[in-house]
Amino acid sequence: MSEEELHxxxxxxQRRDPDAWEALYRRNYRGLFAxxxxxxxxxxxxxxxxxxxxxxxxxxxxxxxWKGAGVDAWLMGIARLVVLEQxxxxxxxxxxxxxxxxxxGPLDQVLAAEQAGDVREAFEELSSEDxxxxxxxxxxxxxxxxxxxxxxxxxGAVRMAQTRALSRLRVALGGVTGAY
Amino acid sequence: MPTDDQLLAALRAALEPDHRExxxxxxxxxxxxxxxxxxxxxxxxxxxxGRRRVAAVAVAVAASIVGFGAAQVLEQxxxxxxxxxxxxxxxxxxxxxxxxAEVEGIRVGEGRVIRLKSDDLPILPKGEFYEVWxxxxxxxxxxxxxxxxxxxxxxxxxRTSIVLFGAVDPKKLPVLEITAEPGDGNPVPxxxxxxxxxxxxxx
Numbered sequence: 001m002s003e004e005e006l007h008x009x010x011x012x013x014q015r016r017d018p019d020a021w022e023a024l025y026r027r028n029y030r031g032l033f034a035x036x037x038x039x040x041x042x043x044x045x046x047x048x049x050x051x052x053x054x055x056x057x058x059x060x061x062x063x064x065x066w067k068g069a070g071v072d073a074w075l076m077g078i079a080r081l082v083v084l085e086q087x088x089x090x091x092x093x094x095x096x097x098x099x100x101x102x103x104x105g106p107l108d109q110v111l112a113a114e115q116a117g118d119v120r121e122a123f124e125e126l127s128s129e130d131x132x133x134x135x136x137x138x139x140x141x142x143x144x145x146x147x148x149x150x151x152x153x154x155x156g157a158v159r160m161a162q163t164r165a166l167s168r169l170r171v172a173l174g175g176v177t178g179a180y
Numbered sequence: 181m182p183t184d185d186q187l188l189a190a191l192r193a194a195l196e197p198d199h200r201e202x203x204x205x206x207x208x209x210x211x212x213x214x215x216x217x218x219x220x221x222x223x224x225x226x227x228x229x230g231r232r233r234v235a236a237v238a239v240a241v242a243a244s245i246v247g248f249g250a251a252q253v254l255e256q257x258x259x260x261x262x263x264x265x266x267x268x269x270x271x272x273x274x275x276x277x278x279x280x281a282e283v284e285g286i287r288v289g290e291g292r293v294i295r296l297k298s299d300d301l302p303i304l305p306k307g308e309f310y311e312v313w314x315x316x317x318x319x320x321x322x323x324x325x326x327x328x329x330x331x332x333x334x335x336x337x338x339r340t341s342i343v344l345f346g347a348v349d350p351k352k353l354p355v356l357e358i359t360a361e362p363g364d365g366n367p368v369p370x371x372x373x374x375x376x377x378x379x380x381x382x383x
Binding site: 015016017018020021022025026029030033034037038043047050051054055058059063065080081084085115116117119120123134135137138139151152162163166169170 | 181182184187188190191192193194195196197200201202203206207209210211212213214215217218305306307309331333335336342343
């Protein structure tokens with residue numbers, strides 16, 4: 001979707017056009033669900049968080065302003081608060097990771113599953129700040145500008161923080177596998 | 181030694197959940213909420229006169245919060261909007277008198293719509309938010325007797341105009357309080373009340 005088309009979509013959303021809201025929902029579902037699922041205990045809780053995010057966005061869309069990172073980062077900022085509130089209200093702890101995939105199957109699947117397990121193990125050793133930044137970049141698919149808007153940082157600071165987080169991940173992976 | 185791009189790709193493969201399509205019920209619930217908001221969008225009225233809009237927004241919020249397939253709740257709320265009964269309308273002030281907010285509580289069916297407006301609540305740092313509480317007798321940090329009515333943020337200009345929806349009985353929890361909360365995952369009120377008032381509940 002071009003920048004012009006995205007602006008048009010937001011304008012229609014501000015008029016509460018149901019088609020525009022459906023498009024926004026479908027466009028952002030993967031990233032919102034992935035981020036929420038990483039931090040909540042079940043698929044259902046993550047779906048609820050996405051639903052709550054879109055509902056709040058529907059009420060608040062008139063206050064949305066284009067500031068560079070765009071509507072996707074704005075929605076992710078709402079999702080971040082919704083997830084925090086869900087954790088807070090239910091004393092839920094962030095889930096350490098998704099269930100490990102089955103390691104049965106052809107050799108390449110086994111190797112991929114083992115590598116994914118190593119990466120997850122190393123990732124859990126990072127600080128919560130490093131984890132959240134990498135989740136927003138990698139799992140939610142936001143740009144550095146988008147992550148900056150969600151976390152209240154400048155894009156340059158996000159890039160620096162990402163480089164440092166990846167360095168720490170590299171070290172943690174070395175500890176897990178001895179290979180890095 | 182993996183490059184940053186290789187590490188990011190490995191992270192994506194390791195952390196991303198299985199692909200899921202958006203639940204169709206969620207799509208339809210959002211469409212219904214948008215339609216309800218669209219119908220009522222033109223009627224932006226002053227606080228006291230705006231009950232129909234309050235109910236419309238509450239219907240939209242309820243449609244998605246209550247869950248998918250909440251058509252019955254929607255319909256009940258729609259028909260109940262004209263029967264809404266104002267239970268309280270108060271002005272909350274800070275101790276120093278510099279901050280204030282208007283809050284109106286309307287009973288709609290078995291639920292309550294709480295409408296809050298303020299132009300001078302400070303904008304909080306990212307990750308922090310305000311929380312509205314109904315507080316009952318004997319509430320202390322060690323033995324809380326309070327129910328959260330929801331959380332909110334002022335907009336970029338420091339204005340707040342929000343609608344919350346809940347089922348708290350203000351006769352049983354007759355103090356309204358707003359606290360500023362850090363995003364620390366702790367559900368206990370974290371600081372002194374920013375605004376607080378005793379409610380005089382009608383009916």
